[in-house]
Amino acid sequence: MRQNPARRAALLDAAIEVLAAEGSRGLTLRAVDAKAQVPVGTCSNYFANRAELLRQIMERTRERLTPDPAEVAEALAAPSSPELVAQFLRDVYRRMDADRSSYLAMMELRLEGVRRPELGAELNRSFRVALEENIRFHLDAGLPGDRVDVTLLYLAVHGMIVDDLTVPDVLAGSAGELIDELCRRLLPRGAAENA
């Protein structure tokens, strides 16, 4: 069967909306066809089964939430400091906020992965690689803080995003300031900056 990459992406985007709106139990190939407004059966031509659809949704959300490399390179031109790290984390937050469906879909997948070992294994691998890449990026860029700091930043921002998506009144819009405070309080300030 002929497959069209744009249509595949459109099906995955529809699947993300279904997951975010209906939860994992609402995600059927037929529901994705309906959401994407394509003929019944289209989705099953693109994904061998539900497990394959879930795996590709995971990759697609990752793709949607990844920043533009040119913007990252431009931001890195600024001097290294806790404030620069805060700016990167605020960007992570902003991307989530502009694409809440992707993050909600990922949370649904995480819970589904607890019940489906095969999906759970994929998620474990994917999140592990993502954290390692974050740590490597941070250290290679000479940003302040070691691998433990980067891990702690990741965890705090992750907790913040989960709360913002599910119980937004808890932080009540203070996420940006909390990110600034976290970086200011946690990260070492280099000698060069203080000079």
Next chain:
Amino acid sequence: MRQNPARRAALLDAAIEVLAAEGSRGLTLRAVDAKAQVPVGTCSNYFANRAELLRQIMERTRERLTPDPAEVAEALAAPSSPELVAQFLRDVYRRMDADRSSYLAMMELRLEGVRRPELGAELNRSFRVALEENIRFHLDAGLPGDRVDVTLLYLAVHGMIVDDLTVPDVLAGSAGELIDELCRRLLPRGAAENA
């Protein structure tokens, strides 16, 4: 109808197991009856509807995850320090680890709350109150750090628990050490202690 508090608690505990194992869509009054091994219809005698069941599950998980006040008082006898805060957070973590179903059920409820505004409002209120209580406890006990620090600790441990429950390979058993490092790096060390 006569209601029995022990049976109500047993039904809620069964509901927590159903939620953790099957997700929110699997949670029906009938599934809870089956899990609790009680006659069909028992659950509907205790809970007027599914919304009421969800609300009481939320309270029950909170109850199950709350520490014994006597243990808290005993721990507070130790001198105030970042290490003492780490010990409290390790206890939060240990309680979650000993009762993963409660925390998973709460994550299912959070996602369900995104889709059901009434439940979402309850969750917002409940988590907000819980964070305020944590902050008040911390400040009243004279533990190191201000309300921003307590909020950041809460967020990082929350992110840690979500990862431990859903993608455990990411932290691979290092949660305890990360908690120690977080407290050591984030919290101010009092003059008294250094003396």
